[in-house]
Amino acid sequence: MALKTVSDVMRDVFDGSGFKCLVHEKRNLDEDPYSEYSESDQRIRGKLFESPENRAIRTVPTTGVDEKTPSILTYFMDGSRRVFRFSDIILTDGRYFPVLAGQVGVAVLKRCEDGSLSPMRQYLRYENILVLPNTIDGPDQQAMRDVLSTSMKVQFQVADYEAGSSGGNASEDYINKGTKRILDLMHDLELGAVASMMANRDLRDDAMLVIDGSLQFRKEVLDRNKFPIGQLGNMVGISKSFTPSQPVAGMKGGKHLGTILQELEFGQRTPVFKAGDDVYAKVLGVWYLRIRPRQKMSSPLAGVVKVEVLANGSETDDGLNGDRVDHLSALILSERNVTPYGSDNRWANHLYPIHLTESYLKSGFLSDVYFKGLL
Template sequence: MGKSLGIINKLKEKNIKCFETDRFNLDNELMEPYQDDTGYYNIIKPHESSKLKEFFIDVPQRGYYSLFKYFLDGSRYTYKIADMQTADGEYMPIVTAQIGTAICSRNVITGKMKKEVLNRKNLIAFYSHINEEDFIEIKEMIEKCNINGVNFYAIKYNTQTNRSKERPENAAIAKVLKEMHDMEIDLLKDMMKNRKLSSDKMLILDGSLQFLQKDIDDNLFTYVIGVSKSFNPNQRGMFRSKEMHIASALTQLKFGQRTPVMKHTMEANNRVIGAWYLRIRPENMVKNPLDGIIRVEKIAIEDCEKEIGFDTDIINTISYALICERNSTCHGKDPRWCNHLYPVYLTEKMLKESFLNERIFLNIF
């Protein structure tokens, strides 16, 4: 690109000990934690109006239809670019990231997809124990730079865990993810402000809804569901036998079946999320026992949804609409094809193709 941000030299000018290391993609080195690991479950009885005792529920077949017009994805690439030494002798990584959020919409008549909005941001994350005055100067210096049209924003990450057990890179990635989720919330606020969402023009958010901060208005999610391609197969606490893992039951889930809605309460603010699992691919068309199973989440908005449960007919309607979304597939183009919904795949593909090439991006530093 012809220019360099020269972040290491800038830090050394501030008398901050900084060490150049191999620059590499953290997404290839560290396993991202499951997003459905927080909160607690209360599922001795299903959290829906029909108190069925079966764990495998046949979703009623109603002919093809779609409830969904909008598809939201957030993506990120994270990299380690250097290490720094703090004043109290801590040796911590400097992490940079490309993050973005995008919404695609689908024409209800033609079925054609188009870009609704695409936002991008580049971040540099420093450990929070950096001197505050130095950080303010470094932040201003970084955010004034424009490298061939590429801008950067400086943020700080912190780790409250035992650093001998957890790599500090995880704390930096968590901070990057929070920035990305904040961008997703901003998009949802714009959608609600412009009244684009309704009961027949719902939005699918790619991922779990458990990332939400406690101060987010739940009403933003009235016409939003979260769909996760991956989930924690070792999740406990969902059965009377508390040691039983959810995956042990899901291996028996048949195509077109779902589980009951499970009440998931977020401890920080008592937000209630209804979560259920749905198989969208025939078992004989996939390789692994959990392939073709997605996790679906919906936030309880009304008091009756929080206390009594979700309307079973609405849950079945959403579930069948998701089954209808299983085709076309991205088979051969994405290894996660069997858990992907094609409109979400197209949104994710559009967003990721907007990121800078990794080699070009790392050479900026």
């Protein structure tokens, strides 16, 4: 029996329910995934969060980093996604929704005693996902799962995005909602890997995990995974992008973040700010660090990264300890080379171990041509 595509399965399952499945150009929605002004996480709150209090730009002392001493930045994690639009569906009442498919994955690399990086294959995960509007009821979704599992060589998880009970309006972007749903499922894999690392006692004060992106997972994702925020305590979030037009309080020289960051010299950092909502509001500290000389950058904010760390102990009341912030900043500076110049348009904001982790993870994705063929 010939193997079917996802579109074949949709037509087989939904024709009996009166739904009409339309062929759409199979388009990768991540073709332009990077903007230096994009930000998916919560913005800084503007309140300073450092002890002793610091309101000024500070040059990071690097004398405390000894190349002969193993870095406490031991593990590096990357979660990646690819999202495709490949079909549209018309319901019996005339509503019209897009159908998306995606690949998500997570990988972790560990620094070995000789300084090299080695993949931790026990934490490597990939998932293929079909995302439908939640107006497709449970029995029809289950029928999709059953037929997909028996009719296709490559397995797909079936999920849905919030479409509401009305016909929608021009302000509702269902493609964006579906894409966020796939992103949430990628975060599920990341949190699952962190939970496993905690259970295996990999993460400690002297063996921290650096994650590519923000530590600010959505509350719904944390709740769904029953993930206590305290398990993020031995982690550092490094974001390559942020919003420069957000307001900043407590510092001289500018009302917006970008005004301050464009003046950072190589090796300088901002004070620590409070950031986040919900469970993060009292414990998350954020600062910005320039990891490359600005004179050699193609744009004012290239070479600046956003760093996120959770407060621990007395830091919750007093703010992040300035010496700890300086030490972590110095360690981050030491990770910037070898530079992945030319292989990624975000090279100036990359830490090299994160670049290697991302490259390792993406090498295991199905090719776009093959994946489109499955759809």
